[in-house]
Amino acid sequence: MKKALSLLLALSLLSPLFASCGESKGNNEPTSPGNPAGEEAAQSPVEEETEAETEARLIPDVPDTTYGGQSFRFLSREVTDAVVRFYSEVASDETNGEIMNDTVFERTGRLEAQYDIKFVNDTSGDVTGEYQKTYVAGQQDWDVLIAGFSAVLGQTNNGYTADLSTIPYIDLEKPWWDTNVAKSMKIKNSVFSAIGAMNTWTDSHTYAVVFNKELARDFGVDAYQLVRDNQWNLDTFAAILEQVTNDTDGNGEMDHNDRYGAVGENNDFQFHVLGCDVFVIGHDEEGLPVLNLDEHLFNAADKVCRIMNSGNYLIAERLAGKVDDVWGNGLRYNFRSGNSLFYVGGIEQLLIFRDLDTDIGLLPFPKYDEAQAEYRHTFSPYWSSTIFLPGNTETAEFTGAMLEALNADSYYSTSTAYYDVVLKGKAMRDMDSCEMLDVIRASRTIDPEMAYGFLGANNAFTAALNSGSTDALASTFEKKKKVANKNIEKLIKKIGE
Secondary structure, three states: OHHHHHHHHHHHOOOOOOOOHHHOOOOOOOOOOOOOOOOOOOOOOOOOOOHHHHOOOOOOOOOOOOOOOEEEEEEEEOOOOOOOOOOOOOOOOOOOOOHHHHHHHHHHHHHHHHHOEEEEEEEEOOHHHHHHHHHHOOOOOOOEEEEOHHHHHHHHHHOOEOOHHHOOOOOOOOOOEOHHHHHHHOEOOEOOOEOEOOOHHHHHOEEEEEEEHHHHHHOOOOHHHHHHOOOOEHHHHHHHHHHHOEOOOOOOOOOOOOEEEEEEOOOHHHHHHHHOOOOOEEEOOOOOEEEOOOHHHHHHHHHHHHHHOOOOEEEHHHHEOOEOOOHHHHHHHHHHOOOEEEEEEEOHHHHHOOOOOOOEEEEOOOEOOOOOOOOOEOEOOOOOOEEEOEOOOOOHHHHHHHHHHHHHHHHHOHHHHHHHHHHHHHHOOOHHHHHHHHHHHHOEOOOHHHHHOOOOHHHHHHHHHHHOOOOOHHHHHHHHHHHHHHHHHHHHHHHHO
16 A cells, blocks of 8 residues: 555656646546545546656755754644545644545655654644734744635734745745735735645635536536637526526425526625626735726626526525525535536535536636636635734744745645545546636636625625625625725735834
């Protein structure tokens, strides 16, 4: 087993994280979602070796030195999930035959030996709350903290997080950092949190569309070709949903036992709006955040609202009181039963549905229309993981160098293992889905409004969804605009202090 693992790791190091999904050579058999550490993996299509797999490895620009056994101290979230977040992104104590755990273990050992450091990973169910207590007390107990994206932004609002642009050796333009997200969250030249190649939990919680390929064939829907032909947009999406939805049990009432074009949740509204290339908060010429309450926002919101209220889109929150678990016995039950074509949610659904006999695939979010240049995707601000440094850091030089080295190594190790083995090998059913994964990953970003919530846009979108109309959306935003702008100004001022 150890020899097989070492060979798999050696092969995975040859291909960068963001190389085309179709370049993988992983052959793994799917296991049940209750057993992510299953011994066998799913058979994936094998393709010839490509140039990307053999290109020179990029080396981080950090000092070639050792640190005399210095501790590299982390505070990260507890591992409590058996299916998706079933491993630590930071360190593991021993190998156990599970690819993510063991790749993290080997990466840790490699860096400890190279730089003569010692990883120390404390965990908490409330990383930012734990950190805030120590910060207010004037303590500096950790070098790096990893928490949910929105939770970290709360610390930034308080002025408790370091500006990563001032930390030596961290280069957010390197491929082991999510540059798109960093640019979206930049305030002037300052960035206070970042997603690195080590943050594979964020990859699991990136939003996309999982679909039932058998149901698609039944209705003559060639979903992959729609994407390739630039026809995958909201109008096409709506037409397909209308075609598929049916009261299959004939009782005159649509519920989770009937067939739907799509299933999802209230939050899908804001994700669809972003998918239309709409950023509620953008940047002015000086790089400062500004509200973008333009016509395109309201047109996109209106389209999304009509689709989600068409009766063709089963929404989890509307099952409350009808089933005891709106996710497991609601949405996922419906999808598992072959009663929904599209499941709008995180990529982790591919892992959750890994035991499904039905053939499934992966798609990007639909665009607004054919004129839209690029797809847009985002991730769960709650479940995702992001890196921040203490505002009172006393180890900036050491931490910057080691954090850069850690994410550079992760780009070739843990991230590659996640994409090539966990997603492609265990979860993906075809090379077309791998192609779609490349599209999704390359277009991942975030609207700062999703993180900061200055305008309360998500609440306003949910209110529109529940009322069935966006007629009041403009007036709602107009009422909140003054307070939102004041809060933006406060943040800019806080950062400038």
